[in-house]
Amino acid sequence: MAKAVGIDLGTTNSVIAVMEGGRPEVIVNAEGGRTTPSVVAYKGDETLVGQIARRQAALNPAATLFEVKRFIGRRWDEVKEEAARSPFAVKEGPGGSVRISVNGKDLAPEQVSAEVLRKLVADASAKLGQKITDAVITVPAYFDNSQREATKQAGEIAGLNVLRVINEPTAAALAYGLERKGNETVLVFDLGGGTFDVTILELGDGVFEVKSTAGDTHLGGADFDHRIVDWLAEDFNKEHNFDLRKDKQALQRLIEAAEKAKIDLSNASETTVSLPFITFDPETRTPMHVEKVLTRAKFEELTADLLRRVRKPVEQALSDAKLSASDINEVILVGGSTRIPAVKRIVQDITGKTPNESVNPDEAVALGAAVQAGIIQGDSSLGDIVLVDVTPLTLGVEVKGGMIAPMITRNTTVPAKKTEIYTTAENNQPGVEINVLQGERPMAADNKSLGRFKLEGIPPMPAGRAQIEVTFDIDANGILHVTAKEKTSGKESSIRIENTTTLDKSDVERMVQEAEQNAAADKARKEKVEKRNALDSLRVQATQQIEENTSASQDAKDKLKAAADEAEEAIRSEDDAKIADAQKKLEEELRTFMTTNANQSAGGAQADAAGAGAQAKQDDDVIDADFKPAE
Ligand code: ADP
Ligand code: MG
Numbered sequence: 001m002a003k004a005v006g007i008d009l010g011t012t013n014s015v016i017a018v019m020e021g022g023r024p025e026v027i028v029n030a031e032g033g034r035t036t037p038s039v040v041a042y043k044g045d046e047t048l049v050g051q052i053a054r055r056q057a058a059l060n061p062a063a064t065l066f067e068v069k070r071f072i073g074r075r076w077d078e079v080k081e082e083a084a085r086s087p088f089a090v091k092e093g094p095g096g097s098v099r100i101s102v103n104g105k106d107l108a109p110e111q112v113s114a115e116v117l118r119k120l121v122a123d124a125s126a127k128l129g130q131k132i133t134d135a136v137i138t139v140p141a142y143f144d145n146s147q148r149e150a151t152k153q154a155g156e157i158a159g160l161n162v163l164r165v166i167n168e169p170t171a172a173a174l175a176y177g178l179e180r181k182g183n184e185t186v187l188v189f190d191l192g193g194g195t196f197d198v199t200i201l202e203l204g205d206g207v208f209e210v211k212s213t214a215g216d217t218h219l220g221g222a223d224f225d226h227r228i229v230d231w232l233a234e235d236f237n238k239e240h241n242f243d244l245r246k247d248k249q250a251l252q253r254l255i256e257a258a259e260k261a262k263i264d265l266s267n268a269s270e271t272t273v274s275l276p277f278i279t280f281d282p283e284t285r286t287p288m289h290v291e292k293v294l295t296r297a298k299f300e301e302l303t304a305d306l307l308r309r310v311r312k313p314v315e316q317a318l319s320d321a322k323l324s325a326s327d328i329n330e331v332i333l334v335g336g337s338t339r340i341p342a343v344k345r346i347v348q349d350i351t352g353k354t355p356n357e358s359v360n361p362d363e364a365v366a367l368g369a370a371v372q373a374g375i376i377q378g379d380s381s382l383g384d385i386v387l388v389d390v391t392p393l394t395l396g397v398e399v400k401g402g403m404i405a406p407m408i409t410r411n412t413t414v415p416a417k418k419t420e421i422y423t424t425a426e427n428n429q430p431g432v433e434i435n436v437l438q439g440e441r442p443m444a445a446d447n448k449s450l451g452r453f454k455l456e457g458i459p460p461m462p463a464g465r466a467q468i469e470v471t472f473d474i475d476a477n478g479i480l481h482v483t484a485k486e487k488t489s490g491k492e493s494s495i496r497i498e499n500t501t502t503l504d505k506s507d508v509e510r511m512v513q514e515a516e517q518n519a520a521a522d523k524a525r526k527e528k529v530e531k532r533n534a535l536d537s538l539r540v541q542a543t544q545q546i547e548e549n550t551s552a553s554q555d556a557k558d559k560l561k562a563a564a565d566e567a568e569e570a571i572r573s574e575d576d577a578k579i580a581d582a583q584k585k586l587e588e589e590l591r592t593f594m595t596t597n598a599n600q601s602a603g604g605a606q607a608d609a610a611g612a613g614a615q616a617k618q619d620d621d622v623i624d625a626d627f628k629p630a631e
């Protein structure tokens with residue numbers, strides 16, 4: 001059985017890990033990085049993922065997609081504001097969902113995230129020397145039902161068998177607690193690029209029991225960056241009457257510079273943001289620059305309200321767990337943004353504890369996911385570990401008067417199942433519509449509607465007689481399944497889900513195929529480029545031979561030159577058949593040329609002539625030294 005991996009699919013960075021000899025280990029990507037930027041770029045018809053996508057962002061702002069996790073499983077009306085700030089086009093999709101428009105194509109956020117997963121898994125498969133198919137993927141604890149489902153679907157689109165979706169802070173606690181003995185209560189504080197999670201767990205005897213979880217899926221490091229962006233842009237606007245945020249390329253550069261400044265300020269007390277040639281004066285066409293000093297104090301002032309916002313979820317988690325700050329034994333920091341000194345300070349202030357920094361804030365989540373994958377696969381080195389997690393938000397149905405009737409309250413241990421009986425309000429009512437809601441507010445309209453379920457085919461009967469049994473079933477992934485049946489008639493009626501933003505099965509299947517086709521096309525494209533490059537280096541070698549073999553006959557030189565010219569033309573035509581033909585011909589001509597001129601040039605060269613083509617095929621910039629005739 002191939003090993004299952006654990007994947008931290010982050011807003012900003014993703015990490016993949018696997019169990020190796022009883023311990024979880026991060027698997028480095030093809031570029032040698034332990035973390036992979038969750039960035040996907042479309043360039044021509046090529047798909048770039050990770051560091052290479054990130055690097056070209058400023059040059060390709062409309063087709064470089066980042067922080068897509070902010071949109072996954074979301075309704076358009078929830079993300080409108082964030083969408084407006086994005087350098088790429090985010091718009092409303094079918095059924096109130098979110099779509100990203102790139103090069104005239106509409107992509108679901110799930111599809112984009114699938115590209116990140118695909119790269120992580122492909123690189124890991126290459127590193128481990130086995131094809132990986134099974135994975136545990138993490139989500140912020142505070143992700144609602146649709147966000148979880150969408151994440152699972154992203155995994156499926158990437159061709160993965162998603163063993164489990166687990167909460168990021170729970171995963172971090174698993175990584176932290178693996179080697180701890182004794183009982184303790186820990187608070188995991190995870191502030192990443194786009195989301196904030198707080199989870200309180202009790203650890204002891206291999207049991208990891210989540211007591212409560214709270215968070216804010218709209219708060220992360222990127223919000224801190226945007227404060228700096230706004231500060232820079234507003235200042236620039238005041239001085240030059242020009243809003244840099246309206247220029248996509250300038251905006252992308254501002255965002256990058258802002259993040260860099262923020263990171264600098266985690267170590268230094270001041271930093272200079274310098275963006276030469278950020279734009280041109282529209283009238284005089286003279287270049288304009290940004291050059292500004294940002295102090296840590298100013299940064300803390302700009303982000304004061306964001307810092308205040310972390311307080312409430314911590315207090316909420318404590319009160320839900322019926323604990324006070326003094327009951328917490330350890331505070332574990334996870335996520336890159338916990339490196340901000342003011343964040344550390346506020347955590348210490350709220351909890352009264354110096355945060356424990358024994359776990360790597362970038363890797364803990366993936367490591368914990370790998371542990372969970374190991375547990376599911378029955379990895380014997382792990383012993384008996386039991387993970388008890390909870391659902392982060394209350395689930396219920398809308399009842400008369402527009403209120404929510406809770407079915408499963410927040411912080412209930414999952415899996416969980418609950419059945420309630422509802423009835424009809426009118427005589428001979430043929431069906432009912434059940435609005436499934438998630439959230440903590442008393443009025444239905446203030447909560448998130450996960451979908452409307454229609455139960456149809458109820459036989460005619462007086463109002464209040466029907467017995468409609470609605471069952472909510474949350475699986476170990478925290479994903480809800482709803483069933484309903486009418487009991488008096490004894491018949492199970494059909495359920496139709498409407499008004500839901502998650503993709504349906506046929507969409508997922510189509511996207512799996514598309515993704516596979518794209519992967520195949522990328523591979524074919526790469527091979528094509530390699531063939532072209534191979535022919536080109538052979539052409540360069542031929543030209544060199546002509547120049548260096550002064551004693552060769554003009555006729556021989558002309559023949560080789562003709563083949564080289566043909567190669568050049570074939571390369572330009574991009575025609576596969578022509579390229580293959582030209583390759584064959586040039587190889588032959590080169591071999592003949594080398595053989596006939598062997599006496600005049602080095603003996604070693606002729607033996608190498610045939611080999612040169614093969615070598616050039618593998619390496620596009622071979623202008624091989626051992627191919628040169630010896631002087
Ligand atoms: P996610 O889980 O969302 O993928 P990460 O945990 O990787 O995110 O954190 C990414 C965020 O952390 C980014 O906003 C990044 O700018 C921020 N970050 C990384 N290093 C530092 C640092 N030294 N100081 C402040 N912020 C940092
Ligand atoms: Mg994270």
